[in-house]
Amino acid sequence: MSNFNKVDFVTGMRRMVYAVTPNETYFERFEDVPHYINEATPFFWVCMIIEILISVAKQDRKYRLNDSFTSISAGMFSRLPMIILRSITLEGYVWVYRNWRLTELPWDSPWTWWLTFLGVDMGYYWFHRMAHEVNFMWAFHQTHHSSEDYNLSTALRQSALQMYTSWVFYLPLALFIPPSVFLVHQELNILYQFWIHTQYIRSLGPLEYILNTPSHHRVHHGRNPYCIDKNYAGTLIIWDRMFGTFVQEGDEVAYGLTHPINTFEPFAVQFDYTRYLLGRMFGLPGVVNKIKNFLYGPGWLPGKPRTGDIEDIPQIENPVQRYHVTLPxxxxxxxxxxxxxxxxxxxxxxxxxxxxxxxxxxxxxxxxxxxxxxxxxxxxxxxxxxxxxxxxxxxxxxxxxxxxxxxxxxxxxxxxxxxxxxxxxxxxxxxxxxxxxxxxxxxxxxxxxxxxxxxxxxx
CATH class of the missing domain: 1.20.120 (Four Helix Bundle (Hemerythrin (Met), subunit A))
Structure with a gap:
């Protein structure tokens, strides 16, 4: 059955911003948890259409056909492996819970619900941070950052391989959190991050101190030197403030990779950096450097700091340049x-x-x-x-x-x-x-x- 007409409008929009209550998201079995992300597909389209109409009215070129369709294509691409393979995130979590859990918290307790909310969000923060600071993980995550536009379609530009590195960061929760509670928050945490990919919401006032907002996430997607390796939050920005990776939005943000891929071809968007990383390994001297090639940051080279040197990041062009091919x-x-x-x-x-x-x-x-x-x-x-x-x-x-x-x-x-x-x-x-x-x-x-x-x- 199609995902259309599965969820009423108000419920669907509340899910998009994590505005749900524990009572409506209690499930004893993980098999009973709704597919929140799949069911949100119609709402993705509605929100993107509204944003496109705003962009057309303003004539600000926040949307380009080629870049937006490439983002949507990457989202479709990332879901295809899940048709054939089971979710390694859920399978790994359930296996640890069944075999290694230390205690079993009640699945219908508000305390369990809120603890899981915080645990999943902090797990996402550390996964996301490592995805930027560990090269083989960046090879998968860079797909999401390859768009040189920043709009709601950018949220859909996802990696087909990222799930194979992210799942391990949630396993500590499996020692005591039931899988059904974890799955609810894991899906809603990802869903929340859709709407913050917009340039039309400038500030949320006092909420900017607590929540991850469009302003904070615009910084994360920037290639300006002040934006690099900042604002890793999923739902709560408090983790960045606690661990020293927060920065306020300042100069106008230029989006995309510091070294653009300059193509809309989906296999290149997904795998070109992986191919580059493997090729670079053979040019590095010594076994230690070859290992560092995968475990250190994307900007690392022999003689450089672990995460690279900020001075090596190219300066932003004026005006900002974006890869574009004009079609008939x-x-x-x-x-x-x-x-x-x-x-x-x-x-x-x-x-x-x-x-x-x-x-x-x-x-x-x-x-x-x-x-x-x-x-x-x-x-x-x-x-x-x-x-x-x-x-x-x-x-x-x-x-x-x-x-x-x-x-x-x-x-x-x-x-x-x-x-x-x-x-x-x-x-x-x-x-x-x-x-x-x-x-x-x-x-x-x-x-x-x-x-x-x-x-x-x-x-």
Whole structure:
């Protein structure tokens, strides 16, 4: 079943800001805990649409199509491994709780609830801090910081591998906190961090002393020297104030990585720094330096401090530069429409994953990755993007044909009307790309296309 219409508007918005009570979030079994993040998907879209409308009205370019869709793509990318693999966070926590717990606190106690709230938030702080100060963890976390914009879509730009390092920071809680209570707070803690990715809320007054706010988190996403390695908070900013990593928002923040990746291709967004880290290891002398390459900070080099030297951080350009590729208007519309169609298919996959065979799920995951790769290459406007896009559209037609012949639609002898519409849509898309590819790749194709379309240059 889809996540739409699962939660009423008021409840959904309260969850987004952690405004829930212990009584409404008590669950004896962790299997009964709602999937708060999945159920929040419609609210993500509503909030982003509102912010986009504000940006359009102000004409401030807080949203760019390519960067925002790359962030959303990264969020989709990060959820795909969870379709195939179980959550290592929950599995590891439950195993420790069942085998190593020192005591068992009551799952329906307000004291347990508030203790877990604080424990999960402090666990997140230390995970987040290590993700910036330990290079192999930064290789996963840097995905989230790679956006050069700062808006609600940036919150969705998540790593597919980060979960494999974050889970260990919560294990001390498993010695006494029931898994159901932990899971509630672990999901709500992540959910809270969505709305603070905005530039339109400047200050929350006295709450700035206690809570992590948009102002504090803007600093965290900055590449200005004063922003580096600051404000790691999840929900409460008190941990940064206690452990010396807090800084107030000052000069205008420039967002993104100190060394930008300059691409919208999803595999590069996810894994380019990991590849760089592995490559750098071979150029470092001695075993000790090779180990430090992974355990010290991203800015470390032999002779430098553990977390690098702040003087090595590039100065902010004036005006601030952001990677951008201007596409023809028709291509921007094309990608928008295809991404919209894909997003609905992705949502249905997430909703129906438990009813599909493992083979079907694996095929869908691979096809999802191909979709995201194609969109990224189109936004980069690379030469290979055209061929990839033709392949993607052709594979949809071939895959749907196999599904139809194998009885995917049950006893119906005809395809549903919406499927017929999708087939026509993808067939027209294939017809669009064939002459464009001929023009780009074959000299004789250029003459053929020019004669058939009046010599207009589309790419």
């Amino acid at each position: 208007s028709w291509l921007s519309v094309y990608v928008f429409v295809h991404f919209f169609v894909y997003a609905f298919g992705y949502q249905e996959l997430m909703a129906r994953k438990t009813t599909l065979s493992q083979t079907s799920v694996l095929v869908f995951v691979v096809y999802c990755l191909l979709n995201l790769t194609c969109f990224g290459r189109l936004f980069d406007n690379t030469k290979s993007a055209k061929l990839f896009e033709l392949l993607r559209c052709a594979l949809f037609l071939a895959g749907e044909t196999v599904m139809y012949k194998s009885g995917w639609y049950g006893d119906k002898s005809e395809r549903p009307i919406f499927v017929e519409g999708l087939r026509a849509f993808y067939a027209l898309s294939c017809a669009l790309w064939i002459p464009i590819i001929l023009k780009s790749w074959l000299p004789q194709g250029k003459a053929l296309l020019n004669s058939s379309v009046g010599g207009k240059k589309y790419l």
